[in-house]
Amino acid sequence: MSQAQSLPAVCVVIGASHAGSLLAVQVRKEGWQGRIVLISAEKHMPYHRPPLSKAVLSGEKEIDAVLLRPALMYSNNDIELRLGEQVTQISRAEKSIHLASGEILAYDKLALCTGASPRHIPMGEGLAGVHYLRNADDVAGIQSQMEAGKRAVIVGGGYIGLEVAAVMSKTGLLVSVVEMADRLLQRVASPVISDYFRLLHEHHGVKILTNASVAGIRTEGAELSVLFGDASQIVADIVVIGVGVLPESGLAKAAGLEVADGIVVDAYMGTSDPDIVAAGDCTVFPSARYGRSLRLESVQNALDQARVAAANICGKPQIYDSLPWFWSDQYDVKLQSAGLRLDHEHEIVRGNPDVIDEKGISVFYLRGEHMVAADCVNNAKEFMACKKLIAERLPVNLEALADLSKGPADFAA
DSSP states (O other): OOHHHHSOSEEEEEOOSHHHHHHHHHHHHTTOOSEEEEEOSSSSOOBOSGGGGTHHHHTSSOGGGGBSSOHHHHHHTTEEEETTOOEEEEETTTTEEEETTSOEEEOSEEEEOOOEEEOOOSSSTTOTTEEEOSSHHHHHHHHTTOOTTOEEEEEOOSHHHHHHHHHHHHHTOEEEEEOSSSSTTTTTSOHHHHHHHHHHHHHTTOEEEOSOOEEEEEEETTEEEEEETTSOEEEESEEEEOOOEEEOOHHHHHTTOOEESEEEOOTTSBOSSTTEEEOSTTEEEEETTTTEEEOOOOHHHHHHHHHHHHHHHTTOOOOOOOOOEEEEEETTEEEEEEEOOTTOOEEEEESOTTOOSTTOEEEEEEETTEEEEEEEESOHHHHHHHHHHHHTTOBBOHHHHHOTTSOGGGOBO
């Protein structure tokens, strides 16, 4: 009997965003002959999430224009796409999942691609005009209140908050960004990049408040007031809260799977149950590259983990050790980041970070003569060169990195 003929009959995938949608299709491509069921709590067809805070929020694109793949892709691969279905329980002993509708669905292999959800703060809940942004319905709610001249307060100076601020500023709203840390993007970027994006937003008229701890949000008539610990306040028409996300690991934890800051997986994307894998923002995985466990929130991580998980479901062992990379679009600026700054020893800045122009800047993070990470602003060619240098652990020409007369081809030693 061939491997394909001996494969289990039913593969269930919970979560239909980047990881789940690809995993379902990839399992079929890897030779799965049985039934594949892809379950999504959302009623929309699976879509790209990054454009939500950019092109979709701005109205440049509708949600149907950012679908991950057409409906025909699922039907052609004989994938049962179950939209608007909520999974309430995993019964590992019976190898089944329970749906809110009362249906019980048996599985032979189960993939958890449950993603992450916005971190909520204990204030402003239920108030009209206070929003979080994670899905298409959230965007629709925010858009309904976006009008030129209105006052918007963005709580959180991370990527999502800054992307929303950029869209609102371009739409003509009066925008303030409130960040409790002493700089923007503190968790994910170096001070040079933080300062650059502060300058960028201030250049576009956005008011940036750092070291600002929100103490409350209340309504005063038709207005919202964002209150601070020093008794000051900002009046707003709309408040968007973007203070990070939490992994959706509740189902896994209730089922007795190992959970830390996410669903714990091994290098093969396997959980503590041999018949259950996980992929995407919900996972904590061992990184041989960085010598520690990581949880990453990125499309690249979700897609690469999904491919590895699909191969392993089908009995084709693969290990996940991809280079992390990320991007963010704000105004006419694209930031592309490769690698993680963990344990870097020094950095080199290329370009002038005090000037906002089309030339952009790059910041290279180094350990000895090797690059471990790079942030490239409006420098796609430099980003591609850095990805190769970091991924292949190649020594670099330190002098060429800062010399604007040298190009990306000169970066390698």
